[in-house]
Amino acid sequence: MNKQTLSHLDWLEAEAIHIMREVAGQCERPVLLFSGGKDSICMLRVAEKAFRPGKFPFPLMHIDTGHNYKEVVDFRDKRAAELGERLIVRSVEDSMKRGTVVLKTPDESRNKHQAVTLLEAIAEFEFDACIGGARRDEEKARAKERVMSFRDEFGSWDPKNQRPELWSLYNARVHRGENIRAFPISNWTEMDVWQYIEREKLELPSIYFSHKRPVVMRGGAMMPVNVQLVNGEILNVPKAGEEVTEQVVRFRTVGDIPCTAPVLSDADTVEKIVIETATTTITERGATRLDDQTSEASMEQRKKEGYF
Amino acid sequence: MSAHENIQDNGLLRFMTCGSVDDGKSTLIGRLLYDTKTILADTLNAIEKTSAKRGMEAVDLSLLTDGLQAEREQGITIDVAYRYFSTGTRKYIIADAPGHEQYTRNMVTAASTADLAIILIDARKGVLTQTRRHSYLAHLVNIPHVVVAVNKMDLIDHDQAKFDAIVAEYKAFIAKMGLFNDGRDIQFIPMSALNGDNLVDRSEAMNWYQGPTLLELLEAALAAHAGRHEAFRFPVQFVCRPQDSANPELHDYRGFQGRIESGTVKVGDLLTALPNGRESRVKAVQIGGVDIAEGQTEQSVTILLEDEIDISRGDMLVKSGEVPAQQKEIEAMLCWLSETPLSPARTYLIRHTTRTSKAKLTGVAFKVDVNSQEHVGATTLAMNDIAKVGFKLAQPLFADAYSINRGTGAFIVIDESNNNTVGAGMIL
Numbered sequence: 001m002n003k004q005t006l007s008h009l010d011w012l013e014a015e016a017i018h019i020m021r022e023v024a025g026q027c028e029r030p031v032l033l034f035s036g037g038k039d040s041i042c043m044l045r046v047a048e049k050a051f052r053p054g055k056f057p058f059p060l061m062h063i064d065t066g067h068n069y070k071e072v073v074d075f076r077d078k079r080a081a082e083l084g085e086r087l088i089v090r091s092v093e094d095s096m097k098r099g100t101v102v103l104k105t106p107d108e109s110r111n112k113h114q115a116v117t118l119l120e121a122i123a124e125f126e127f128d129a130c131i132g133g134a135r136r137d138e139e140k141a142r143a144k145e146r147v148m149s150f151r152d153e154f155g156s157w158d159p160k161n162q163r164p165e166l167w168s169l170y171n172a173r174v175h176r177g178e179n180i181r182a183f184p185i186s187n188w189t190e191m192d193v194w195q196y197i198e199r200e201k202l203e204l205p206s207i208y209f210s211h212k213r214p215v216v217m218r219g220g221a222m223m224p225v226n227v228q229l230v231n232g233e234i235l236n237v238p239k240a241g242e243e244v245t246e247q248v249v250r251f252r253t254v255g256d257i258p259c260t261a262p263v264l265s266d267a268d269t270v271e272k273i274v275i276e277t278a279t280t281t282i283t284e285r286g287a288t289r290l291d292d293q294t295s296e297a298s299m300e301q302r303k304k305e306g307y308f
Numbered sequence: 309m310s311a312h313e314n315i316q317d318n319g320l321l322r323f324m325t326c327g328s329v330d331d332g333k334s335t336l337i338g339r340l341l342y343d344t345k346t347i348l349a350d351t352l353n354a355i356e357k358t359s360a361k362r363g364m365e366a367v368d369l370s371l372l373t374d375g376l377q378a379e380r381e382q383g384i385t386i387d388v389a390y391r392y393f394s395t396g397t398r399k400y401i402i403a404d405a406p407g408h409e410q411y412t413r414n415m416v417t418a419a420s421t422a423d424l425a426i427i428l429i430d431a432r433k434g435v436l437t438q439t440r441r442h443s444y445l446a447h448l449v450n451i452p453h454v455v456v457a458v459n460k461m462d463l464i465d466h467d468q469a470k471f472d473a474i475v476a477e478y479k480a481f482i483a484k485m486g487l488f489n490d491g492r493d494i495q496f497i498p499m500s501a502l503n504g505d506n507l508v509d510r511s512e513a514m515n516w517y518q519g520p521t522l523l524e525l526l527e528a529a530l531a532a533h534a535g536r537h538e539a540f541r542f543p544v545q546f547v548c549r550p551q552d553s554a555n556p557e558l559h560d561y562r563g564f565q566g567r568i569e570s571g572t573v574k575v576g577d578l579l580t581a582l583p584n585g586r587e588s589r590v591k592a593v594q595i596g597g598v599d600i601a602e603g604q605t606e607q608s609v610t611i612l613l614e615d616e617i618d619i620s621r622g623d624m625l626v627k628s629g630e631v632p633a634q635q636k637e638i639e640a641m642l643c644w645l646s647e648t649p650l651s652p653a654r655t656y657l658i659r660h661t662t663r664t665s666k667a668k669l670t671g672v673a674f675k676v677d678v679n680s681q682e683h684v685g686a687t688t689l690a691m692n693d694i695a696k697v698g699f700k701l702a703q704p705l706f707a708d709a710y711s712i713n714r715g716t717g718a719f720i721v722i723d724e725s726n727n728n729t730v731g732a733g734m735i736l
Contacts, residue, residue, distance in 0.1 A: 017608035
């Protein structure tokens with residue numbers, strides 16, 4: 001008699017392991033996208049549970065906009081080194097130098113331009129599958145995303161032409177030049193991610209926890225100012241007339257600096273963040289991702305253009 | 309210590325809703341999300357804005373399940389959407405599939421991972437053609453629990469006699485068609501999704517109904533694998549051979565990695581490897597290189613054996629004494645998913661567990677009219693058709709009947725020319 005039921009975290013973990021192994025089993029040259037953010041940190045733990053004591057059957061890769069928080073970039077490098085896995089970094093700034101990324105204005109968010117650099121990296125390494133940490137609860141275009149999402153040779157997502165996905169029979173077959181985007185934690189919510197971080201005692205970049213930071217209010221959201229980048233450059237200098245205040249904040253999501261806003265919070269431990277997540281009234285992207293608010297369909301649009 | 313560790317965790321339940329917007333399906337989902345406080349303020353704001361923009365007075369909860377720009381342009385829902393909520397003791401995944409006839413493939417897709425189906429009936433209309441279709445598909449895809457939600461009770465004055473009549477009509481229909489005749493769990497609830505009656509909160513207007521609310525049913529439903537004995541089935545996904553020169557202990561490590569489709573496994577169990585038929589005992593069951601006492605159904609583990617046996621992806625480990633037949637010809641119910649019709653002349657690929665084989669159609673026995681469940685003759689299948697078919701295979705499958713084991717009874721058909729998934733099969 002089978003009496004035991006897996007806890008919801010055990011079930012989600014088992015599903016994610018299964019998906020990663022399917023990618024490893026079906027694809028020749030997969031890569032796991034690791035940004036140093038909380039979702040991809042969970043994915044690394046899942047990968048350890050899937051493949052240890054062996055090495056990961058794929059390298060890690062980060063598409064760096066050059067506008068990432070130093071804490072996150074440092075954490076990224078440290079974590080990859082601890083795991084003893086290969087980390088590839090490809091930079092949006094290199095794409096700008098090549099002329100394949102052209103910014104409208106110098107301070108434009110580079111978030112959506114990651115798609116170009118990603119496609120260039122896919123071509124360079126001939127990756128046939130990219131494992132990403134996107135979740136279906138993040139956004140409505142993601143709610144209809146497959147676990148294994150087919151992209152044509154231009155990296156485009158066609159919502160009308162997705163492969164049906166039944167049972168746990170994933171179809172990752174592609175022809176040369178095409179690729180699969182695989183999302184092992186599709187079925188996790190923000191809350192699941194935090195509960196998993198708590199249970200597995202996962203280390204995170206410090207900016208996920210409450211800290212003091214100078215900010216201005218810009219476009220209805222809190223914008224961190226005078227952020228020192230890895231290369232020493234200072235990003236987001238306050239504009240004339242903007243009032244800089246110091247606030248106690250944390251980040252719910254860490255992405256390209258100009259499009260990621262922090263939230264007011266004094267949660268300085270994972271446990272407090274779990275409680276805060278359970279009682280918040282604002283969605284993760286609603287609170288913090290300025291790029292998704294441009295239009296009702298902005299995520300869908302970016303995905304069609306090759307974005308994750 | 310976490311403040312949450314004392315809360316009971318009843319795992320995860322996946323369910324689907326069958327019905328059209330007219331039945332109040334989107335309102336029901338919206339209500340469940342709203343009453344469990346899953347909808348957050350900014351999402352509600354966005355819906356309010358959109359409702360106003362479209363000239364509606366009240367907030368339209370159905371907009372929560374409204375998806376892509378591509379869909380809004382065409383005014384249709386083209387795909388299954390997944391939604392999430394949690395009660396604190398259980399996590400839920402809702403598969404929301406459009407209910408129209410031309411979306412049979414979406415319903416089958418949503419049903420394939422569901423433990424429970426909510427079939428919506430409009431109390432004013434009773435059992436309709438679409439109710440029959442939804443019930444047939446829930447039966448075909450073998451969803452373990454079925455809840456028939458008689459919705460819009462507020463529009464028939466919460467009349468118990470009318471509810472009883474719909475229940476009787478439904479029971480007569482499934483008895484006649486032979487649906488759910490395998491002892492499956494079926495429940496009936498009178499409901500008003502609009503007012504939230506008998507969803508999360510008990511209805512005062514229908515105090516004649518003493519049964520559980522919808523949420524109580526969801527909280528109590530057994531997960532698909534609980535409460536019954538199942539044979540151990542372990543399709544091998546990946547073989548772990550570290551061969552780490554710095555660590556001689558790992559030199560002979562050979563871990564077979566996969567997800568347990570059914571049953572359990574522990575150290576000492578005698579296993580048979582398929583297809584080669586060789587036996588060995590389990591030396592260790594691990595997750596991430598760490599020993600665990602017993603591998604449970606649906607758990608992803610690594611199995612180490614005492615003897616060196618040649619096993620690779622696509623093979624299967626089973627318990628000796630529970631070995632499934634190796635089949636090179638199968639009969640199955642097949643749902644066709646592609647705009648390109650099934651061609652009797654072509655060779656397809658069949659993916660069953662982690663195994664892939666070339667396959668050819670041997671014949672179509674009959675096609676099923678999903679509205680009347682009548683059998684009709686056919687030689688080929690178009691999108692959304694369901695039929696009983698035969699396939700012959702280049703490689704044997706280690707299969708169980710789908711009615712006994714959804715994991716090892718299901719397969720997909722792949723068109724090699726574009727690698728699309730074109731069919732979904734259930735082995736008879």
